[in-house]
Amino acid sequence: MIGDHVLFLDGEALIIDKPAGLPVDRPRDGAISLENHLSNLTFGFRRWPQAVHRLDRDTSGCLLLSRNPKAHARLQQAFEAGAVTKRYLAVLDGVPEGEAGEIDLPLGKVSSAEQGWRMRHDPAGKAARTAWQVLKVQDGLALVEFRPATGRTHQIRVHALEGLGVPVLGDPTYGRSHKAGMMLHAAALSVPRAGKPDAAAEAPWPARFAHVGFDG
Numbered sequence: 673m674i675g676d677h678v679l680f681l682d683g684e685a686l687i688i689d690k691p692a693g694l695p696v697d698r699p700r701d702g703a704i705s706l707e708n709h710l711s712n713l714t715f716g717f718r719r720w721p722q723a724v725h726r727l728d729r730d731t732s733g734c735l736l737l738s739r740n741p742k743a744h745a746r747l748q749q750a751f752e753a754g755a756v757t758k759r760y761l762a763v764l765d766g767v768p769e770g771e772a773g774e775i776d777l778p779l780g781k782v783s784s785a786e787q788g789w790r791m792r793h794d795p796a797g798k799a800a801r802t803a804w805q806v807l808k809v810q811d812g813l814a815l816v817e818f819r820p821a822t823g824r825t826h827q828i829r830v831h832a833l834e835g836l837g838v839p840v841l842g843d844p845t846y847g848r849s850h851k852a853g854m855m856l857h858a859a860a861l862s863v864p865r866a867g868k869p870d871a872a873a874e875a876p877w878p879a880r881f882a883h884v885g886f887d888g
């Protein structure tokens with residue numbers, strides 16, 4: 673039950689550990705999404721919470737929701753101002769060169785009838801920067817920490833492929849699918865709030881990472 677996934681809760685915000693495979697927005701095919709679970713995340717409030725940002729369907733981990741409209745506006749402003757600290761973990765389908773660095777590749781959207789839409793490096797696109805560090809290498813795969821300074825769509829997935837030359841394992845769009853799913857996890861999130869403690873949380877280690885040899 674989604675109520676068991678709450679990592680942080682106060683009067684204006686909550687952070688959940690979003691399961692992999694659960695879309696934040698309702699898909700066109702009408703499949704189950706986060707919206708179907710919002711009534712179970714009210715915790716005494718009449719108003720349903722609202723997602724402040726997005727995680728891809730197959731990405732698990734920290735997702736921030738607001739509990740009232742005024743809080744929603746303030747929390748969104750923190751994201752827009754680049755004041756939010758985000759930490760992701762990914763298992764890459766290969767080993768990148770080097771041990772750490774920063775990827776600075778602007779991104780733009782492209783689409784075709786054959787492949788649908790995707791993001792790619794575009795010098796005229798929106799600025800996108802991601803710091804990265806290899807944490808562990810095993811069996812030809814790499815566990816990598818990513819700390820994005822911007823929040824572009826598919827940013828880490830494209831930066832892994834085009835910036836490091838190695839896609840996220842299980843990424844059906846930029847790499848190859850894997851039976852255990854896509855190995856990308858929003859491990860930690862911290863959102864500053866004026867006059868209040870940060871809305872912050874760390875998500876548990878994803879079980880599917882262990883399926884490919886990386887235990888927490």
